[in-house]
Amino acid sequence: MADVKVTKDLENKKLVIEHLANGPLEKVWRAYSEKDMFEKWWGPEGWETTAKEFSLIPGGRVHYGMKCVDENQGEWFGQISWGLMEVEAVEPQKRFTYKDFFSDENGTPNRNMPIMTVTNEFSEEDGKTKIVSTCLADSAEQIEELVKMGMVEGFSSQLNKLDALIS
Amino acid sequence: MVEYQLQLDSIFASLADPTRRDILSRVSRGELSVGELAASYNVSFAAVSKHLKVMERAKLIVKRKEGKKQLVSLAPEALMTADEYLEQYRRMWQSRYDKLDALIK
Numbered sequence: 001m002a003d004v005k006v007t008k009d010l011e012n013k014k015l016v017i018e019h020l021a022n023g024p025l026e027k028v029w030r031a032y033s034e035k036d037m038f039e040k041w042w043g044p045e046g047w048e049t050t051a052k053e054f055s056l057i058p059g060g061r062v063h064y065g066m067k068c069v070d071e072n073q074g075e076w077f078g079q080i081s082w083g084l085m086e087v088e089a090v091e092p093q094k095r096f097t098y099k100d101f102f103s104d105e106n107g108t109p110n111r112n113m114p115i116m117t118v119t120n121e122f123s124e125e126d127g128k129t130k131i132v133s134t135c136l137a138d139s140a141e142q143i144e145e146l147v148k149m150g151m152v153e154g155f156s157s158q159l160n161k162l163d164a165l166i167s
Numbered sequence: 168m169v170e171y172q173l174q175l176d177s178i179f180a181s182l183a184d185p186t187r188r189d190i191l192s193r194v195s196r197g198e199l200s201v202g203e204l205a206a207s208y209n210v211s212f213a214a215v216s217k218h219l220k221v222m223e224r225a226k227l228i229v230k231r232k233e234g235k236k237q238l239v240s241l242a243p244e245a246l247m248t249a250d251e252y253l254e255q256y257r258r259m260w261q262s263r264y265d266k267l268d269a270l271i272k
Contacts, residue, residue: 002264006257017257019264023271031267041266044259129271131264 017133025124028131029093032056032120039064046070047081053107056096060087063107084109088117095121100135186210187218191227191241198240201230 005018021028031037035054043049043066053063062085071077084103090096097119101109109115116135123130190204205215219239222228229242 002261002268004257004261004264006260017260019260021264021271022268027271028267031270037270041263041270043263043266045262045265 013137015135015137017135019131020125021129021131023129024127025093025122025129028122028129032096033092038062042066046073052105056087056090058087058089061085061107062087062098063103065105080105082107085118093122095119184218184221187222190215190218190222190239194228194239195241198238201237201239204239 002019005016007016007018009016031041033056035051038054039049039051041049042064046068047066048069049064049066051062051064053061055061063082064084065080065082067080068077082103082105084101084107085098086101086109088097088099097117100116100118101111103109116137118136119134121132121134186208189208193199193204193207201212201215201219204219205212208215219228219230223230226242228239231238231240
């Protein structure tokens, strides 16, 4: 299993996710910046990702749906969770920053759900690549809210489905 | 497990409504009276009470009386603890990065 460290820093309104990826920086960057590569890994186990929009440039958007294709995941099976990144800054092979939204299938951001500004930073160490994702919220409460209410993808996909049902 | 499932179902059903999600998010920041909640949604006291009843059944909130006021707060046992959520979140990233590692080998 991948070694992943998640730290919560409420004082500074941020969450930090760290991972040492088992491959060179150039390939890791491609996995984030090329649609075909991105779609192969972005969904967690049992979830398939399809990007409807994919433009990892400043001002660009990445709009994607993750579908649960694993029958063993019970109620999640068949559900699609939509996400949207609004890309703000990109320094190839170094870092990129985006606003992370829950969205619907038309790419409309859901502003009732917490919104995070995420910066991904990459650095190579002995053929491996360190990835540090810093998720910054507007308020410490939002971090708590995210942690409590929506960060688990399955949970958010459930809410999205319910949103669709009731709208 | 079945009981856990039932509770999850009622939590999700309870959160299906945007007003209830908003109520939950507001009371998670601190205790509020039913009157305060009703005023902010421009709906009747009875309508808010109805929402609160659904949320109480899902064990998302708890109510207590203080004089004439009814105060609403987040039920701490309803949702997983923040650490448990954080652990699930970590696992989600772990499963994602497993796939990334396989892809870039």
